[in-house]
Amino acid sequence: MSALFFKRFLQRPFQIASIMPSSKALVKRVARKMDFSQPRVIAEYGPGEGVHSREIARRMSADSKLLLFELDPAFCRDLKRQFAGDPRVHVVNGDAARLPEELEHRGIPHCDYILSGIPFSILEIKKKRALLEKTYEALADGGSFIIYQVTNELRQHATLFHRADSEYFLQNIPPMFITVFQKTNRLNGHRRPLRRTAELSTNHRSA
Numbered sequence: 001m002s003a004l005f006f007k008r009f010l011q012r013p014f015q016i017a018s019i020m021p022s023s024k025a026l027v028k029r030v031a032r033k034m035d036f037s038q039p040r041v042i043a044e045y046g047p048g049e050g051v052h053s054r055e056i057a058r059r060m061s062a063d064s065k066l067l068l069f070e071l072d073p074a075f076c077r078d079l080k081r082q083f084a085g086d087p088r089v090h091v092v093n094g095d096a097a098r099l100p101e102e103l104e105h106r107g108i109p110h111c112d113y114i115l116s117g118i119p120f121s122i123l124e125i126k127k128k129r130a131l132l133e134k135t136y137e138a139l140a141d142g143g144s145f146i147i148y149q150v151t152n153e154l155r156q157h158a159t160l161f162h163r164a165d166s167e168y169f170l171q172n173i174p175p176m177f178i179t180v181f182q183k184t185n186r187l188n189g190h191r192r193p194l195r196r197t198a199e200l201s202t203n204h205r206s207a
């Protein structure tokens with residue numbers, strides 16, 4: 001078990017939401033949901049002490065980018081130290097909701113993958129919906145939003161996405177749902193018009 005992880009959990013139990021990092025088996029299973037055969041832009045929400053980030057950085061190509069958004073300053077210091085020699089990785093000590101600004105600031109149009117380990121289930125509903133909308137908008141057409149969570153409650157809120165596939169993964173303490181939400185605007189070869197925010201809000205309310 002990571003001593004830093006446990007210490008940060010004791011300091012901020014609701015934000016960290018777990019007493020230990022993801023298992024190696026979970027990390028590998030999640031990484032297999034991504035295709036690393038091409039250069040990728042990947043954002044990670046809540047990397048903690050970086051167990052998924054290290055695996056992604058190990059697999060991604062030299063011209064890929066990984067943006068890490070971590071609220072906890074101690075984790076951020078540690079992540080900056082770990083990735084100090086890797087120009088592909090950028091550590092942001094801030095809320096995941098800063099993703100659009102960070103992409104704009106770096107001149108990056110979209111992400112191919114967004115991975116999240118943040119405790120969505122305890123986020124206030126307005127923040128949860130706002131973050132889901134930002135996540136959707138930040139993804140390229142064909143991109144995926146991948147989450148690993150103790151509950152699968154986010155599925156009922158993530159109605160923007162065109163497809164969701166979940167599995168219940170037992171080789172982690174505690175077991176986790178891994179869900180891949182896909183963004184694709186193409187149906188039967190035709191471009192699907194994006195739903196407007198008002199429409200989306202209505203969908204959220206009825207979810």
Ligand SMILES: C[S@@+](CC[C@H](N)C(=O)[O-])C[C@H]1O[C@@H](n2cnc3c(N)ncnc32)[C@H](O)[C@@H]1O
Binds near residue numbers: 016017050052
């Ligand atoms: C359950 S831990 C997961 C850590 C790591 N990804 C793992 O799998 O071991 C959740 C992490 O999300 C971070 N976090 C929580 N809310 C966040 C937010 N809104 N933006 C960025 N990070 C957040 C916490 O500080 C914590 O490090």
